[in-house]
Amino acid sequence: MKGATIMAVGRDFAIRRLHSLLGVIPVGLFLVQHLVVNHFATGGAESFNKAAHFMESLPFRLVLETFVIYLPLLFHAVYGLYIAFQAKNNTTRYGYFRNWMFTLQRVSGVITLIFVAWHVWETRVQAAFGADVNFSMMEDILSNPFMVAFYLIGVLSTVFHFANGLWSFFVSWGLTVSPRSQRISTYVTLGVFIALSIVSVRTIFAFIQ
Amino acid sequence: MKFKITRQDNPDTPSYVEEFEIPHRPNMNVISALMEIRRNPVNSKGEATTPVSWEMNCLEEVCGACSMIINGKPRQSCTALVDKLEQPITLEPMKTFPVVRDLSIDRSRMFDALKKVKAWIPIDGTYDLGPGPRMPETKRQWAYELSKCMTCGVCLEACPNVNSKSEFIGPAPLSQVRLFNAHPTGEMNKAERLNAIMDDGGLANCGNSQNCVQSCPKGIPLTTSIAALNRDTTFQSFKNFFGSDR
Known part of the structure; x- marks a missing residue:
């Protein structure tokens, strides 16, 4: 009987919860770490290269990348696209704040996926082909004003998707239940968005001289 | 008073909009306006038409049967007072549900x-x-x-x-x-x-x-x-x- 009740539960629930969890742990944590380490760029080429080299030479690099980044990110992206295109966005009729956040979460998710795919191709995949990922590589990419705009939009959309995703993570796991706790969580995650935006915009401009 | 009503003759036929004009009475709600149309089903072009179909029951916002989209927002037509609505008043069925006929839906x-x-x-x-x-x-x-x-x-x-x-x-x-x-x-x-x-x-x-x-x-x-x-x-x-x- 007990087994029967468990069997009655479909796969949707576990997959949606996994999607919510992986967005924060480990993908969100990796994002924060990545943005913070990149901030070394504001200290000049040498300080950035030192930090980048440290990250590159971590032991078990490929294992870490696979389980902390590639697999969780791939799952989050693929299932996220399914969720995004399942929604029937209706902000014209219901222009409430949370409904706008709902729509923006889906829009920013798609922008983030496009940006991250390009970013991974331009840096990590090139590194696998033997390129050296360093300060001058980023300087080179961002010497193109179009790429500066692409990076600004891409990174800000990623940071928004993470901060707002954190808000819904707290709701989806039942951590913020009351309207007041959800309101406080809105302010806290807004703070996360602003703080990470400052960190990442400063980094981008550090590569532009 | 002007009404723009989204109508549908059958669950499978396409919907269309028909306009109606009816005389104003004080304290009218959307339901009494629909009853007025039913009394004399003639559209604003003066053509005779079928009476508009809708669902209603309690008339005091406790049964939920008369829900429809009024001026863009879903709500109960019994508590939608005509004097508080902008003209022309648009009425649409809640299309998330299968439409039975006109404003009647299957919940x-x-x-x-x-x-x-x-x-x-x-x-x-x-x-x-x-x-x-x-x-x-x-x-x-x-x-x-x-x-x-x-x-x-x-x-x-x-x-x-x-x-x-x-x-x-x-x-x-x-x-x-x-x-x-x-x-x-x-x-x-x-x-x-x-x-x-x-x-x-x-x-x-x-x-x-x-x-x-x-x-x-x-x-x-x-x-x-x-x-x-x-x-x-x-x-x-x-x-x-x-x-x-x-």
Whole structure:
């Protein structure tokens, strides 16, 4: 009987919860770490290269990348696209704040996926082909004003998707239940968005001289 | 007074808009305006037409039958006072549900969802079980708010995740799970209801747009119910997976 009740539960629930969890742990944590380490760029080429080299030479690099980044990110992206295109966005009729956040979460998710795919191709995949990922590589990419705009939009959309995703993570796991706790969580995650935006915009401009 | 009504002759035929003009009477609501049209079904071009079909019952916003989209927002037509609405007044059926004819819709899916989530307290038996446990007054007060749900369908209409591409049962039946799980006797079957909403099309399909709580005509704290159930199902999923004697 007990087994029967468990069997009655479909796969949707576990997959949606996994999607919510992986967005924060480990993908969100990796994002924060990545943005913070990149901030070394504001200290000049040498300080950035030192930090980048440290990250590159971590032991078990490929294992870490696979389980902390590639697999969780791939799952989050693929299932996220399914969720995004399942929604029937209706902000014209219901222009409430949370409904706008709902729509923006889906829009920013798609922008983030496009940006991250390009970013991974331009840096990590090139590194696998033997390129050296360093300060001058980023300087080179961002010497193109179009790429500066692409990076600004891409990174800000990623940071928004993470901060707002954190808000819904707290709701989806039942951590913020009351309207007041959800309101406080809105302010806290807004703070996360602003703080990470400052960190990442400063980094981008550090590569532009 | 001008009315623009989205009409549909059959469940399968395309919809069309027909305009009506009727004389104003004081204290009119949308239902009495529709009755006026029914009395003399002539559109604003002066052509004779069929009377507009709609559903109604209690006329005091407790049954939920007369829900429709009035000037862009889903609500009950019985409490939509014509003097408080901008002209021309547009009336559309809630197309999240199958349209039966004109403004009449079929809300069966909501009642099916209530059956699926076991939104009742099983007390039937062969002998008198005696009085059940008492309910704390503070709990009774918020549970009463949840009991005001009239299955009107407005929250499903407003939800971006309730649509033809999704199986989501919508906010209303979820909140009923919280209501019956809050009841001291109903609580004895809590796990059954939680497992029911953990099935496909259940709780996890909520995307937190929170349109439901903004739109509910009874002011039911639907998003609080959903978040509380998120917490309960988190624990329930651990119990299911790891096993528990509680």
